[in-house]
Amino acid sequence: MGIQGLTGFVEERGAFFTELRVRDTKLVIDGSSLYHRLCFASAVDFRRGGDYGLFAAAVRDFFGSLRACSVAPFVVLDGGRGADDRKLPTLRGRATERLRAAHGLSRGDGGCLVPLLTREAFVQALGRLGVPFLQCFAEADREIAGLANRWGCPVLSLDSDFCVFDLAAGYCPLNHFQWQSVCAGEGAQGCYVPARCFSVEKFCRHFGPLDRRLLPLFAVMNGNDYIDVAALEGFFSKVRLPRGCASGRGGKHLRLQGLLHWLSQFAEPTEAVDGVLKYLKKHQREEIRELLCASVEDYMPSDVKLEEFFQNGKYECEAAQKAGVPRWVLDALAKGKLAPFISDALILRSIFLHVQVENMQRPSAHSTALPIRQVIYGLLLKVAQNAKAASPSKQTNELPVVCEFDRLQKTLKKTFVQAASLPTDFSDDHFTLDKLMEVPMSCRQMLLLETLGVKMSFIESIPSHLQLPVAVTCYWICCSEPKVNLHQLKALLLMIVSGELHRITSDPDPTVLHAEVDSIAYNEFLKWKEKKLQNKDFDLDAAHSFCQWQCCLQMGLYLNQLLGTPLSEPDLSRLYSGTLVHRLYQELKSAPAVENLFSFSQKMTWLYQILLNTVKSAVPPDCFQKMTKTKSESCKKKKASNKKKKPIRCAIPETQHLCNVNRFASLGVDE
Numbered sequence: 155m156g157i158q159g160l161t162g163f164v165e166e167r168g169a170f171f172t173e174l175r176v177r178d179t180k181l182v183i184d185g186s187s188l189y190h191r192l193c194f195a196s197a198v199d200f201r202r203g204g205d206y207g208l209f210a211a212a213v214r215d216f217f218g219s220l221r222a223c224s225v226a227p228f229v230v231l232d233g234g235r236g237a238d239d240r241k242l243p244t245l246r247g248r249a250t251e252r253l254r255a256a257h258g259l260s261r262g263d264g265g266c267l268v269p270l271l272t273r274e275a276f277v278q279a280l281g282r283l284g285v286p287f288l289q290c291f292a293e294a295d296r297e298i299a300g301l302a303n304r305w306g307c308p309v310l311s312l313d314s315d316f317c318v319f320d321l322a323a324g325y326c327p328l329n330h331f332q333w334q335s336v337c338a339g340e341g342a343q344g345c346y347v348p349a350r351c352f353s354v355e356k357f358c359r360h361f362g363p364l365d366r367r368l369l370p371l372f373a374v375m376n377g378n379d380y381i382d383v384a385a386l387e388g389f390f391s392k393v394r395l396p397r398g399c400a401s402g403r404g405g406k407h408l409r410l411q412g413l414l415h416w417l418s419q420f421a422e423p424t425e426a427v428d429g430v431l432k433y434l435k436k437h438q439r440e441e442i443r444e445l446l447c448a449s450v451e452d453y454m455p456s457d458v459k460l461e462e463f464f465q466n467g468k469y470e471c472e473a474a475q476k477a478g479v480p481r482w483v484l485d486a487l488a489k490g491k492l493a494p495f496i497s498d499a500l501i502l503r504s505i506f507l508h509v510q511v512e513n514m515q516r517p518s519a520h521s522t523a524l525p526i527r528q529v530i531y532g533l534l535l536k537v538a539q540n541a542k543a544a545s546p547s548k549q550t551n552e553l554p555v556v557c558e559f560d561r562l563q564k565t566l567k568k569t570f571v572q573a574a575s576l577p578t579d580f581s582d583d584h585f586t587l588d589k590l591m592e593v594p595m596s597c598r599q600m601l602l603l604e605t606l607g608v609k610m611s612f613i614e615s616i617p618s619h620l621q622l623p624v625a626v627t628c629y630w631i632c633c634s635e636p637k638v639n640l641h642q643l644k645a646l647l648l649m650i651v652s653g654e655l656h657r658i659t660s661d662p663d664p665t666v667l668h669a670e671v672d673s674i675a676y677n678e679f680l681k682w683k684e685k686k687l688q689n690k691d692f693d694l695d696a697a698h699s700f701c702q703w704q705c706c707l708q709m710g711l712y713l714n715q716l717l718g719t720p721l722s723e724p725d726l727s728r729l730y731s732g733t734l735v736h737r738l739y740q741e742l743k744s745a746p747a748v749e750n751l752f753s754f755s756q757k758m759t760w761l762y763q764i765l766l767n768t769v770k771s772a773v774p775p776d777c778f779q780k781m782t783k784t785k786s787e788s789c790k791k792k793k794a795s796n797k798k799k800k801p802i803r804c805a806i807p808e809t810q811h812l813c814n815v816n817r818f819a820s821l822g823v824d825e
Contacts, residue, residue, distance in 0.1 A: 202732030204269025362418025
């Protein structure tokens with residue numbers, strides 16, 4: 155959630171914190187806050203689509219510091235939007251903010267934007283490190299608070315809502331948690347992480363004193379993610395708050411302070427609510443009373459027993475059961491084996507597609523992955539489709555529709571997309587969502603590969619953990635508009651090979667020969683990386699193409715997960731580095747010898763060649779963009795031939811159309 159202006163107000167006054175040495179304790183961590191914090195702190199290249207290796211290293215170092223201090227972390231992640239979808243207006247606002255940030259970055263402005271696959275990379279990193287984690291069905295704040303209170307341990311987050319929850323061991327803001335400065339203990343005491351803990355007692359004493367039970371009402375009235383302050387403007391326009399209610403510069407904090415001082419006159423919440431309602435018109439009072447009381451409940455720690463999940467893997471959620479989520483889907487969501495995208499599409503038939511640093515004049519990069527999403531919707535909503543068919547008032551051939559929030563140029567728009575009609579082999583009653591895991595794995599693999607337009611015979615010679623990225627790459631080449639440049643493909647494959655080389659040199663298999671040769675090849679690669687690139691220009695069209703690849707990979711991952719991973723899931727931390735792929739692309743255009751970057755290793759040279767040959771043989775040759783001659787090449791040719799010929803240039807269409815692999819319904823845009 156988040157309370158408007160509270161973090162800034164509290165940070166300005168250090169008197170609300172107490173010093174804390176975190177060691178020998180359990181620690182409940184708000185996973186969504188943590189991965190955002192580590193992403194922004196890990197020097198990722200936001201403009202070029204992220205560096206998941208650097209991010210994963212930051213995650214590893216963070217939990218390494220906790221381990222050194224005997225801190226037992228338990229990470230709790232937000233899930234989907236929940237069946238009530240109460241935060242929709244807030245989420246639309248945040249999506250618009252991300253769109254503005256992406257546009258600014260595309261023009262060279264500063265700023266931060268979480269790369270598309272950061273959450274998936276975080277979940278993978280937690281799994282590799284053996285860190286216990288849970289993905290809640292909806293927002294996790296109440297369940298985090300409930301778990302921390304049952305264990306009597308602090309909450310680590312960067313969400314100002316935890317200033318309001320009644321937490322037995324307090325709230326540690328992430329920006330005051332110095333995990334990179336672990337201190338040695340004194341005497342027999344072990345290492346500790348220096349931290350600061352928000353003190354509710356000091357905060358309430360500053361205002362009155364204020365009864366801490368009134369803090370949830372303050373949060374609701376001041377404005378959070380669930381309630382629009384406009385509903386209470388009648389109150390704020392009439393009440394005389396202590397210390398004024400100024401607008402303009404600093405106005406938010408003055409109103410925040412005035413509201414807290416005003417609330418301090420009341421002994422308990424019910425009396426305070428009555429005090430608010432007397433400033434409203436009579437016909438509004440009962441409606442606002444219900445709204446305030448319901449919103450205050452959001453700050454009551456949940457009684458869901460998350461400790462049972464961390465002990466035996468069992469997660470019970472009444473909201474998910476009411477929404478009719480199949481048991482296996484709920485279990486997979488809780489274990490992070492399915493993304494919140496899945497629950498939003500299943501329950502709400504509405505999803506947000508996260509913008510990247512794209513060419514805003516072109517259609518959204520997510521357009522390329524539309525056919526994959528339609529198959530996902532077809533799998534998720536087939537139960538609902540059968541239920542509709544049972545009603546004589548409904549047409550039996552009507553496919554379910556999902557509302558997608560995506561960008562149209564520089565504006566957030568919603569688009570209605572029909573789910574795919576599944577192939578005949580998969581359209582009988584055995585392929586409903588609740589029975590999906592009973593379908594033979596070979597059939598599920600076939601559906602995945604048919605969606606990606608690739609045959610297993612093409613990719614079976616590829617290492618198993620790279621088969622899905624290669625299949626996605628083939629799909630991307632066939633469906634991208636404008637067409638993929640051959641240099642872009644080669645840069646992408648060289649980047650994947652570099653990840654493989656890093657994997658086998660950092661974690662070598664003693665049974666495999668030539669490890670020394672691989673180390674030499676990796677050291678040569680590092681030397682190349684350290685050289686300064688002459689041309690540091692940002693190629694927005696290349697960035698747009700690589701954004702399309704990430705969109706295809708994301709939806710390929712989601713479909714693969716929904717089908718029970720018929721192909722191995724790739725390690726994202728070794729799969730994509732935006733900085734590296736852009737540099738490789740720039741150098742391939744001027745120095746084709748870069749293609750021999752891994753010539754010191756026969757194994758890596760072979761891997762690159764087999765990846766390149768596999769992709770080129772799996773896609774029609776006309777899928778690639780015709781290469782444009784560089785100025786220097788054109789001049790050389792003119793001098794040699796003494797003929798005046800214009801260089802051939804490939805026209806890049808400005809409008810997006812669906813690729814020939816798309817067998818699905820067209821879009822309808824709601825303005």
